[in-house]
Amino acid sequence: MNDIDARGYASPEHLVSTDWVQENLSDPNVRIVESNEDQLLYRAGHIPGAVEVDWVDDLNDPLRRDYLNRSEFEKLMQRIGVTPETCVVFYGDKSNWWACYSLWVFQLFGHTNAKIMDGGSLKWQNESRALTKDKPELPKTQYSASERDDASIRVFRDGVLAHLKQSGKLVDVRSPEEFAGTRMHMEGYPNEGALRGGHIPSAVSVPWAKAIDPETGCFLPASELRRIYETEGGLSSSDDVIAYCRIGERSSLSWFVLKYLLGYQNVRNYDGSWTEWGNLVGVPIEKSA
Amino acid sequence: MSISSKPSIPTGLAELLDEFALLDRDMKSELLIELAERFVPVPSSIACVPYPDEFKVPSCESDAYVFYQRNPDKTLQFHFAVLNPQGISAKAFAQILQENLSGQALEQVCSVSDEIVFEVFGSGISMGKGLGLRSMIQLLKALSNRERL
Numbered sequence: 001m002n003d004i005d006a007r008g009y010a011s012p013e014h015l016v017s018t019d020w021v022q023e024n025l026s027d028p029n030v031r032i033v034e035s036n037e038d039q040l041l042y043r044a045g046h047i048p049g050a051v052e053v054d055w056v057d058d059l060n061d062p063l064r065r066d067y068l069n070r071s072e073f074e075k076l077m078q079r080i081g082v083t084p085e086t087c088v089v090f091y092g093d094k095s096n097w098w099a100c101y102s103l104w105v106f107q108l109f110g111h112t113n114a115k116i117m118d119g120g121s122l123k124w125q126n127e128s129r130a131l132t133k134d135k136p137e138l139p140k141t142q143y144s145a146s147e148r149d150d151a152s153i154r155v156f157r158d159g160v161l162a163h164l165k166q167s168g169k170l171v172d173v174r175s176p177e178e179f180a181g182t183r184m185h186m187e188g189y190p191n192e193g194a195l196r197g198g199h200i201p202s203a204v205s206v207p208w209a210k211a212i213d214p215e216t217g218c219f220l221p222a223s224e225l226r227r228i229y230e231t232e233g234g235l236s237s238s239d240d241v242i243a244y245c246r247i248g249e250r251s252s253l254s255w256f257v258l259k260y261l262l263g264y265q266n267v268r269n270y271d272g273s274w275t276e277w278g279n280l281v282g283v284p285i286e287k288s289a
Numbered sequence: 290m291s292i293s294s295k296p297s298i299p300t301g302l303a304e305l306l307d308e309f310a311l312l313d314r315d316m317k318s319e320l321l322i323e324l325a326e327r328f329v330p331v332p333s334s335i336a337c338v339p340y341p342d343e344f345k346v347p348s349c350e351s352d353a354y355v356f357y358q359r360n361p362d363k364t365l366q367f368h369f370a371v372l373n374p375q376g377i378s379a380k381a382f383a384q385i386l387q388e389n390l391s392g393q394a395l396e397q398v399c400s401v402s403d404e405i406v407f408e409v410f411g412s413g414i415s416m417g418k419g420l421g422l423r424s425m426i427q428l429l430k431a432l433s434n435r436e437r438l
Binding site: 029037038040041043057093121122125126229 | 318321325327374375377378381382413415417418433
């Protein structure tokens with residue numbers, strides 16, 4: 001049993017080790033994808049054969065606040081050499097924030113054959129594994145995607161309001177200060193224009209970083225995750241849960257934890273998050289005492 | 290008039306900003322990576338870990354620090370530390386400031402706008418990164434101003 005299998009996750013097949021990636025670098029059915037916040041990182045050195053998917057340039061609509069559409073997703077898949085059968089392994093900076101965000105966006109189009117490389121790019125780098133500046137030359141593939149499904153794993157503001165009326169569970173994965181309303185942005189980041197601070201009523205605070213071992217950058221074992229999200233956070237795997245943060249990136253990581261590591265069947269990411277909720281007229285907000 | 294053509298900016302920095310203005314995105318990235326690869330952290334003779342908070346760049350996600358030594362001609366020699374091993378943009382920008390503002394007249398150093406971050410990285414830089422890098426130059430200017438007065 002490898003380390004990841006021993007951690008007791010509900011769907012361990014969605015998380016792979018750096019060793020696994022190393023062993024599968026030349027597998028034509030595996031595509032390694034790097035997604036970062038810092039656009040220089042991929043160009044400065046990436047896993048041999050890895051392609052870059054940038055959260056701004058590749059996944060977001062340049063005009064509207066929304067994601068790419070089906071046709072654009074198909075073009076992206078063709079460009080990065082992915083077929084519907086390809087196993088896509090994401091990794092990146094910041095403990096895999098953007099890797100999880102990319103994986104989540106891929107799943108909006110039904111590409112569920114996707115994994116996260118545990119520990120992200122920093123673990124690969126710290127293990128002194130090979131890096132290259134060479135971009136792979138990939139044959140253009142054929143890819144027919146499903147229409148984007150915004151219902152199963154994504155939720156909009158009206159859905160959050162309906163969820164509130166049904167006393168659904170919400171998890172706020174921002175910092176405790178953002179949750180309390182004493183800060184309207186995470187430390188080190190600007191206020192992106194939210195006019196109100198606080199959190200969505202009834203949300204529990206489970207900062208995203210609690211799911212990560214600070215020493216290794218890897219996800220904690222399931223028993224520890226259950227203590228954090230369930231014993232302390234009051235969630236249950238049978239709950240209908242909405243995760244949110246500032247713009248949906250940190251909550252993508254928490255969504256991945258709840259869905260694949262703890263096996264929650266009904267968990268959605270509210271990507272509008274606080275930059276939307278904190279500006280909406282008339283919606284309820286709570287602040288911690 | 291672009292910020293880089295203001296006469297009060299040190300000549301080397303103005304020339305570098307003019308060069309950045311001519312580069313496409315890929316070339317700009319290559320230059321930034323080259324700069325980051327030249328980055329040498331502050332020598333232990335100047336500062337040791339744990340670095341004092343007064344030299345820490347506020348709001349910088351890469352945990353950057355700005356230090357300086359006084360030169361005999363009353364200019365300053367700047368040094369930087371970037372604790373985040375993946376803080377490549379912070380290292381690149383620190384290298385730009387170290388190479389182009391060290392040894393320059395403090396009046397000129399203090400006249401450099403923090404908006405040069407956008408000339409170097411483009412307007413598409415993320416808000417978080419933009420804030421941290423602007424804070425880096427603001428701290429460097431504050432330290433320079435303290436020495437100037």
